[in-house]
Amino acid sequence: MKIAKMLIILFFFILTTIRGSSQVSDTTQYLIDSIQPKASYYVGKPFKILLDNLKIKVVYCLTIPRWDKRLKDTIQFSEILLEFYSSNELTQRMGLHIKSPAIHIKFSQSIPIPKAWFMHGGRFEKDDWDLQKERFFRNFIVGEIAIRGI
Amino acid sequence: MAKSKTYNPTNPLGNTTVPAPVKPVVDDETTKEELPIEKKDTLQPVKVPCNDSAIARGKYADSIWKELDSTGTAKKRLQDSAKSGKFESAFLIKKNANNKLEAINFTTSNSSTNVAPPPTTDTLYGGAHCHNDKEGVNSQSPSDFFRLLTMFKQQKTYKADFLTTYDDSEWAIMIGDSLSAMSFINNSNYAYTTLVDTAGENINSWSHTKINPTTGKTFFEDFLKFGNDLYDQNYPYELLTAYANIYMVNKLFNTGIKVLMKVGDNFKELNVFEDDSSGEIILKIKICE
Numbered sequence: 001m002k003i004a005k006m007l008i009i010l011f012f013f014i015l016t017t018i019r020g021s022s023q024v025s026d027t028t029q030y031l032i033d034s035i036q037p038k039a040s041y042y043v044g045k046p047f048k049i050l051l052d053n054l055k056i057k058v059v060y061c062l063t064i065p066r067w068d069k070r071l072k073d074t075i076q077f078s079e080i081l082l083e084f085y086s087s088n089e090l091t092q093r094m095g096l097h098i099k100s101p102a103i104h105i106k107f108s109q110s111i112p113i114p115k116a117w118f119m120h121g122g123r124f125e126k127d128d129w130d131l132q133k134e135r136f137f138r139n140f141i142v143g144e145i146a147i148r149g150i
Numbered sequence: 151m152a153k154s155k156t157y158n159p160t161n162p163l164g165n166t167t168v169p170a171p172v173k174p175v176v177d178d179e180t181t182k183e184e185l186p187i188e189k190k191d192t193l194q195p196v197k198v199p200c201n202d203s204a205i206a207r208g209k210y211a212d213s214i215w216k217e218l219d220s221t222g223t224a225k226k227r228l229q230d231s232a233k234s235g236k237f238e239s240a241f242l243i244k245k246n247a248n249n250k251l252e253a254i255n256f257t258t259s260n261s262s263t264n265v266a267p268p269p270t271t272d273t274l275y276g277g278a279h280c281h282n283d284k285e286g287v288n289s290q291s292p293s294d295f296f297r298l299l300t301m302f303k304q305q306k307t308y309k310a311d312f313l314t315t316y317d318d319s320e321w322a323i324m325i326g327d328s329l330s331a332m333s334f335i336n337n338s339n340y341a342y343t344t345l346v347d348t349a350g351e352n353i354n355s356w357s358h359t360k361i362n363p364t365t366g367k368t369f370f371e372d373f374l375k376f377g378n379d380l381y382d383q384n385y386p387y388e389l390l391t392a393y394a395n396i397y398m399v400n401k402l403f404n405t406g407i408k409v410l411m412k413v414g415d416n417f418k419e420l421n422v423f424e425d426d427s428s429g430e431i432i433l434k435i436k437i438c439e
Contacts, residue, residue, distance in 0.1 A: 062374060064358075081371060088430045091379055095401075095424070095431065099366040120384070127378050149366030 027056055027084045028101040031147045035103065039145040047105065048138035050145070058082045058129040060090060062102075063113075075118075076110040080137065081148065087127055099149045108143035192386040195420060200438035203326065204408070204419045208438075211310055211322040211410050211417040214243065214276060217251045224253030225278070231258065232280035232314045238265035240279035243310075244272040251275060262286065263353055264293075276310035277301065288315040289392030290323055291354040292346045295399050295407055298323050299335040320412035321392070330406030340403060345369055356398065364402075373398055379433060393435050397422045401433070411437070 034055070042050045051058075060083035065075070082103040083090060093100050117124040123132055200208065218225040224241045231239040237260055241253040254272065259265035262283040279294075281287060290313055301308040302325050313321040325331050334340055342348070344360050347370075352358050356369040365372055377394035385393060392411070399405045401422050410417035418437050425434045 062371060062378065064371065064374060081367070087379060087382065088432065090375060091433060092431050094365055094372065094375070095433070097364045099364075102367065119387075126382065148361070148368075148371075 028150050030056060031101050031103065032150060035145075036147050039147075042142050042145055044108070045142060046139050047107070047142050050103075050105075050142065051134060051138055056084055059084055059086055060127050061129045061133055062127065063118075063124070073115055074112045075115050076112055077107075078110050078143075079104065079106050081105075082129065101150050102148045104144075104146040104148045105142055106144035108141040111137075111140060193384045195435040195437040196423075196425075197439050198436045200419065204438045207324050207326060207408055208410060208417050208419060211312075211324060212415075214251055214310060215312060215320075215322070215412075215417070218243070218253055221246060221250050221252035224256045227256065228278055228280050229314050232282050232316050233318070235280070235282045237262055238279055238282065240265040240267045240277060242267050242270060242272075242274050243276045243278070244270070244274055253278070274301070274305055274308045276308060276312065278312035278314070281313065281315040284316050287391045288317050288319050288388060289313070289321055290395060290409070292356050292395070292398070293342075293354045295323060295395070295405060296342045296346065298325065298407060299331055299405065302328075302331055303335050317388070320417075322410040322412075322417050324408050324410065325406055326408035327406035330404050332406075334403060334405045339363070345403075362402075369398075372402060376433065380435070383432070383434070385435065393420070393422075396420055396435065397433060413437070 035050075062081040062083065063077055064079040064081065065077070082105065083100060084102070085093065085100050090100050113124070114122075116122050119125065215225070228239055228241065231237075235258065237258055239256065239258040241256040243251055244254055246252045255267040255270055257265065257267045263286070265279050267277065277297075281289075281291075294311060294313065298308075298311040301311075306328070309325045311323050313319075313323075315321075345357055347353055347355050347357050347359070352370070356373045358368055358370045360369060361367065362369050362372055367375070373394050376397045377390045380390055380393050381387070392409070396409050399407045399409070408419055408421075410419050412418075418439060420435060420437050422433050423436050424431045426432075
């Protein structure tokens, strides 16, 4: 009985591991096939629904707008661009005129963020997508979704 | 032309009711006290020797800008307007009867984002305007590059546009490569209305909606990406817009325009270059001296 129980636990563990690490070889194709057709499903729902469904790792996040809003202490944001390459890779691909797929999210309302968060030492200093950003954005409601760079 | 006020509370989805701003979501980590913002020394452009063309352009810009001091007060009025005016001012530059450059058609618009001196049939050598909106940019806006190209297309002697701003910055943009300039301005894929937002809260900014066919992102996103790259390298915050615009006009579009920043008494040319010394290609800024 104990062995059977352990086997069941092991089975679920393996299943979870496989699902968690499922590889998507072609990011562009994945976004076209799996995200684009379901775009309307994600609209009006918290951003976390999309995030939790994504089978590819977000690497970089362009928060729009960012630094060009110069003198305000708090900056209003309503859009982000989720990228799947690192910042350097993206710059190199731009230079080589190679497109990089991305998901453009327009939230349903403006999100105020202190400018200091983007400055040196601030919590959003880097554009890398990380747990802090994920936690911050995940409950905002998605207004529009578009696949870019394809 | 400067960018408009930075935040216009219109709903991006087009609804007339604008929801109240939301408080940022608080997670476990936000309950911690924010760390004080660390100040770092900023990165400066790499100094490189100027080639002959860059030297010539620098001298030409210096000579025009200095000569205007001796032929009238328009330049001083422009500088005053940049610092304390509410609306943009501008003038055109022509040669007077003594073959000296002088400002004509000084005008002040009723806008903080736009100004255009009255047209003239005189042979023009350039123009100048100011940015006085302290929430706008302290360097050229995308529209300013198009203005230079448009004027150059009409008169090949019109090769320089000067800008003075609310924080005392002074800039010159010059036609450095006539063939590239003409090729760019005649390319219908690069029409002004395609590349630049001409209305709304993002007026005079690189387009937030039109897609660059080369990258598949909006022109603004390309611009923002490069600006963020520079920011991450620790270039000065107040110069990021100027530097990112150099990337746009030199690297992305090859407009033939050169950007010169006044450093001390002289205009010095800025460019972007690819630095691969770390094994990865990183775009950086260089200044010729």
